Amino acid sequence: xxxxxxxxxxxxxxxxxxxxxxxxxxxxxxxxxxxxxxxxxxxxxxxxxxxxxxxxxxxxxxxxxxxxxxxxxxxxxxxxxxxxxxxxxxxxxxxxxxxxxxxxxxxxxxxxxxxxxxxxxxxxxxxxxxxxxxxxxxxxxxxxxxxxxxxxxxxxxxxxxxxxxxxxxxxxxxxxxxxxxxxxxxxxxxxxxxxxxxxxxxxxxxxxxxxxxxxxxxxxxxxxxxxxxxxxxxxxxxxxxxxxxxxxxxxxxxxxxxxxxxxxxxxxxxxxxxxxxxxxxxxxxxxxxxxxxxxxxxxxxxxxxxxxxxxxxxxxxxxxxxxxxxxxxxxxxxxxxxxxxxxxxxxxxxxxxxxxxxxxxxxxxxxxxxxxxxxxxxxxxxxxxxxxxxxxxxxxxxxxxxxxxxxxxxxxxxxxxxxxxxxx
Numbered sequence: 001x002x003x004x005x006x007x008x009x010x011x012x013x014x015x016x017x018x019x020x021x022x023x024x025x026x027x028x029x030x031x032x033x034x035x036x037x038x039x040x041x042x043x044x045x046x047x048x049x050x051x052x053x054x055x056x057x058x059x060x061x062x063x064x065x066x067x068x069x070x071x072x073x074x075x076x077x078x079x080x081x082x083x084x085x086x087x088x089x090x091x092x093x094x095x096x097x098x099x100x101x102x103x104x105x106x107x108x109x110x111x112x113x114x115x116x117x118x119x120x121x122x123x124x125x126x127x128x129x130x131x132x133x134x135x136x137x138x139x140x141x142x143x144x145x146x147x148x149x150x151x152x153x154x155x156x157x158x159x160x161x162x163x164x165x166x167x168x169x170x171x172x173x174x175x176x177x178x179x180x181x182x183x184x185x186x187x188x189x190x191x192x193x194x195x196x197x198x199x200x201x202x203x204x205x206x207x208x209x210x211x212x213x214x215x216x217x218x219x220x221x222x223x224x225x226x227x228x229x230x231x232x233x234x235x236x237x238x239x240x241x242x243x244x245x246x247x248x249x250x251x252x253x254x255x256x257x258x259x260x261x262x263x264x265x266x267x268x269x270x271x272x273x274x275x276x277x278x279x280x281x282x283x284x285x286x287x288x289x290x291x292x293x294x295x296x297x298x299x300x301x302x303x304x305x306x307x308x309x310x311x312x313x314x315x316x317x318x319x320x321x322x323x324x325x326x327x328x329x330x331x332x333x334x335x336x337x338x339x340x341x342x343x344x345x346x347x348x349x350x351x352x353x354x355x356x357x358x359x360x361x362x363x364x365x366x367x368x369x370x371x372x373x374x375x376x377x378x379x380x381x382x383x384x385x386x387x388x389x390x391x392x393x394x395x396x397x398x399x400x401x402x403x404x405x406x407x408x409x410x411x412x413x414x415x416x417x418x419x420x421x422x423x424x
Contacts, residue, residue: 012414032250064097077340085327101347114196163330199295206261233343250417263349265302335361372417
């Protein structure tokens with residue numbers, strides 16, 4: 001048994017346990033060390049106004065998309081219809097949430113692996129000082145943008161059921177645009193990173209993502225498999241099943257057909273790569289990389305491309321929203337009995353929130369399925385195949401570190417994946 005404990009530079013705590021027999025990998029276990037979430041249980045009996053505020057606490061890194069997904073599920077139950085202006089502003093908020101998550105992951109978690117420095121280099125030592133200053137400025141810029149749009153960057157305040165409690169002024173939207181333009185100045189660093197990412201190791205699996213028609217969707221859409229099958233997001237739980245495992249506090253999922261699958265940036269681009277903006281496509285074409293991509297390390301490439309794409313889309317969207325002013329910040333919401341569901345694209349992939357509410361808008365049951373929980377079975381299969389691939393090549397130098405790099409490529413969020421209490 002080979003143990004890789006407490007893999008660094010990931011969100012949360014995870015061990016990898018690799019069972020070897022006669023030089024071959026028998027199985028791999030991704031052991032989540034996070035405590036069981038009781039958040040779903042806490043939501044029972046709560047008013048619908050409280051639910052998005054509590055749901056965003058599932059994760060500090062991706063609190064924005066958790067709140068928006070929760071809001072949309074409740075609006076679905078209440079049959080709320082939003083106006084075009086609120087939909088556009090909400091999409092902008094979602095974009096900035098993805099940008100914050102991707103930028104932090106790429107530069108703080110991934111970048112040190114591909115700088116050519118010694119394995120024990122810490123982040124600040126592993127890159128040139130002027131590059132580090134640019135990275136810090138970029139992280140500060142995207143945090144400031146989300147502060148303006150959401151009231152604060154972590155656990156946003158302004159998005160509410162029915163719209164927003166407050167919309168940013170036109171002058172503040174212009175400030176957000178200027179802040180986002182700073183993100184595009186990291187293109188040289190992103191380009192340098194792509195030069196170091198090897199996609200030689202491949203393993204074909206199933207890839208699931210929202211399908212775009214004219215865009216890479218984040219908040220709404222049908223679900224598409226790479227083989228071209230498209231189905232209504234309301235049928236999502238009919239296509240997947242939870243796997244009972246006894247070695248981890250995380251939930252595990254597979255497709256109903258028994259195959260593992262992957263969600264996240266690589267799946268979004270495998271399904272929607274033709275929707276990349278011109279600037280992102282130009283960056284992609286500068287490297288010998290093609291989508292669909294079947295290397296799990298391609299998730300790094302996909303996140304890099306999405307940083308450029310979502311930034312460009314956000315800047316364009318701000319111009320559209322400015323032309324819409326003035327508009328009402330919210331629409332009327334009337335509680336009603338029903339079941340509401342929302343499937344969105346979190347930074348790490350498909351995210352499901354489902355709520356059953358009574359006629360007073362109080363929660364009766366909850367089901368939340370997070371991206372990392374869906375990816376863990378596929379991560380275990382990829383680690384097994386990657387070790388076998390390296391052994392077959394006779395290339396096992398720094399094996400543990402390279403397995404850690406593969407795990408980081410998935411951008412796992414272990415806090416989100418911890419098994420939730422069954423809530424009803």
